[in-house]
Amino acid sequence: MQLGLPVAVTASMLARRALDGWMEEVLDEEAAAASRLAATELVTNAVQHSGLQLGDEVTLRALAMPELVRIEVEQASSAAGARIVDRDDRRGPHGGGYGLRIVDEVAQRWGVEPGPPGCVWFEIGGLTASGT
Amino acid sequence: MGGRDLFDIWVGADGVLWLSGEFDLAAVDTFMRVACDSIDGQHEVVLDLSNVRFLDSAGVRAITTFSNVCKAGLVLRSPSNKISRVIDLVGIDGRNGIRVERDAAPAS
Numbered sequence: 001m002q003l004g005l006p007v008a009v010t011a012s013m014l015a016r017r018a019l020d021g022w023m024e025e026v027l028d029e030e031a032a033a034a035s036r037l038a039a040t041e042l043v044t045n046a047v048q049h050s051g052l053q054l055g056d057e058v059t060l061r062a063l064a065m066p067e068l069v070r071i072e073v074e075q076a077s078s079a080a081g082a083r084i085v086d087r088d089d090r091r092g093p094h095g096g097g098y099g100l101r102i103v104d105e106v107a108q109r110w111g112v113e114p115g116p117p118g119c120v121w122f123e124i125g126g127l128t129a130s131g132t
Numbered sequence: 133m134g135g136r137d138l139f140d141i142w143v144g145a146d147g148v149l150w151l152s153g154e155f156d157l158a159a160v161d162t163f164m165r166v167a168c169d170s171i172d173g174q175h176e177v178v179l180d181l182s183n184v185r186f187l188d189s190a191g192v193r194a195i196t197t198f199s200n201v202c203k204a205g206l207v208l209r210s211p212s213n214k215i216s217r218v219i220d221l222v223g224i225d226g227r228n229g230i231r232v233e234r235d236a237a238p239a240s
Contacts, residue, residue: 010158036186044156098221
């Protein structure tokens, strides 16, 4: 599954709607809930911190692999700045730092391909019988 | 998109702020406008989360920003199991005047 998402505050909602249909056949309920949360965080990070402008797009990809799913969010700019912020160091200009911490907690693995184009991805298990 | 997924916020007669739907980046401006307009700065503020179906870090960040103006404290009431998990992951319970009140047997 691949989908272009507008750089807008509604992007993560569009990502969830697309994933909900796709994941229904692939992931069990717990894994699907974790995936929609982690995917939301990656899309929101790209919208807020990629340096892209309104009218640009980021790309959401979801791949069913032998024992897990991999979800990627690609942006035309570099993703080198994607990192977890320490709990006591969240008073930066955006007051953030929660997003990738959530991804780190709910995904089995995640990573950054700096690019450009940059890509942040995660992998998660919990495939249903039809997803294997 | 189902109507129950759309974010909404309203002020109850008792001053409780009732939230529903998906609390993500798209909901932040509405939340901040309504929530900040509703408080008097003198009393503890209660956000009822029982009808919030989704919460992400953007929503959490809005809650923590709002907590800065809740001088008498901010209660997050009745989050579901899914919402509780996000709150626990980011560790905001007990920080910045925020207190989480969970139901004895929260709904999933």
